[in-house]
Amino acid sequence: MADVPATFRAFVAERTTAGFRRGVCDLTLDDLPDGEVLVRVAWSGVNYKDGLAARADGKVARRDVLVPGIDLAGEVVASDTPAIAPGSQVIAHGYDIGVSRHGGHAQYARVPAGWIVPLPPGLTMRDAMAIGTAGFTAAMGIAALEARGLRPSSGPVLVTGAAGGLGRHAVAILAARGYETWAATGKRDEAPRLRELGAAGVLGRDEVTAGSTRPLESARWAGAVDAVGGPTIPYILRTLMPGA
Ligand SMILES: NC(=O)c1ccc[n+]([C@@H]2O[C@H](COP(=O)([O-])OP(=O)(O)OC[C@H]3O[C@@H](n4cnc5c(N)ncnc54)[C@H](OP(=O)(O)O)[C@@H]3O)[C@@H](O)[C@H]2O)c1
CATH class of the missing domain: 3.40.50.720 (NAD(P)-binding Rossmann-like Domain)
Structure with missing residues (x-):
């Protein structure tokens, strides 16, 4: 893929037979899970769950090698879905992100199209991640109350x-x-x-x-x-x- 470097940086937490280790390393696109949308990550929050995902006793990670980061904001690099155009700015929170599939603490992430939300007008990607999954969840709850x-x-x-x-x-x-x-x-x-x-x-x-x-x-x-x-x-x- 033209715009994507052969390797990119990611924070990886890994359970091995020798123990638990974590640190920044290089990944390739082949290391990313399946999904319709490839995102160049600009920002990702640090949620309490991300801390747990990076600990041996955290009980959050559902795979032995995991890029934590349960949310991310970035620019679409490639998309198999016409509704999500390359170049558009998007956010994604929750689902299996950063738990059973690689998450936002990397320069690139691949995400199923149904989990992608266009960045709302008036919000920067940085602000979206400062609000984070906690703020997004609170807002969803309030939106549900108002819908009722x-x-x-x-x-x-x-x-x-x-x-x-x-x-x-x-x-x-x-x-x-x-x-x-x-x-x-x-x-x-x-x-x-x-x-x-x-x-x-x-x-x-x-x-x-x-x-x-x-x-x-x-x-x-x-x-x-x-x-x-x-x-x-x-x-x-x-x-x-x-x-x-
Ligand atoms: N944070 C997220 O991104 C997120 C996303 C989705 C769902 N959730 C869920 O939402 C819930 C709250 O998450 P959170 O991130 O806000 O957690 P949190 O930062 O740990 O806050 C939970 C608050 O609950 C209160 N609390 C704790 N133990 C209590 C007890 N025994 N009795 C009464 N109140 C108690 C405390 O409030 P006070 O300090 O005010 O007393 C505590 O600060 C959790 O169930 C979490 O799994 C969180």
Whole structure:
């Protein structure tokens, strides 16, 4: 392929009979998995999962030789799909990327066409990867709530695990979209930062994980982004507004 060098650099984590090693090495296009779209990677985030994929005890990698990087942004070099033109800027997150197939921590990646998203107008590739998979996931959750009718006029929205990777993005996105956003966190010292991101109020973790014998309590939330699960789910269900 004319534009692609014979070898390119990649960060590789490898499990061998001699142990576990990781480092930057040279790959060729033949090392990349099948897929319709070849991307020259410009940026990739560093997700917690990428750290696990690069550790012997991480339990994330699904292959012995793996290029981590669960997301990537770059320019299409070659495409078997008319809908994704060479030269276009794209992003890809999740699926098997950086887990059971080589991911974004390389100069080139090959990705199935169905996993590719055109870079939205107004967003740089760098910013897309700074937002990362955590921000993308938070945004998907909020888009799903809005597709089901949530609006700022619906009432307050709760974010649990608000000081975490996904939660803080959810707080920032909801607040920027005009929602009265409440952040639940176990880290009291994060409260000022969550307010800076736009939280109207901060709840303690105890409140949103407490058990209750009552199936319903005062209807408080028009919606919720739950980044925790487990004990927060019953709390959310018994405090949602009717129709939420
Ligand atoms: N990050 C991603 O790219 C991504 C993508 C897809 C799905 N997910 C999933 O989304 C969830 C959140 O991910 P994350 O990246 O935001 O994780 P994270 O950074 O570890 O944040 C999780 C937050 O949950 C809260 N928490 C932890 N243990 C708790 C407990 N026992 N009781 C109540 N709250 C507790 C903490 O919030 P406070 O610090 O505020 O107390 C913690 O910061 C995970 O299930 C993850 O697998 C993440």
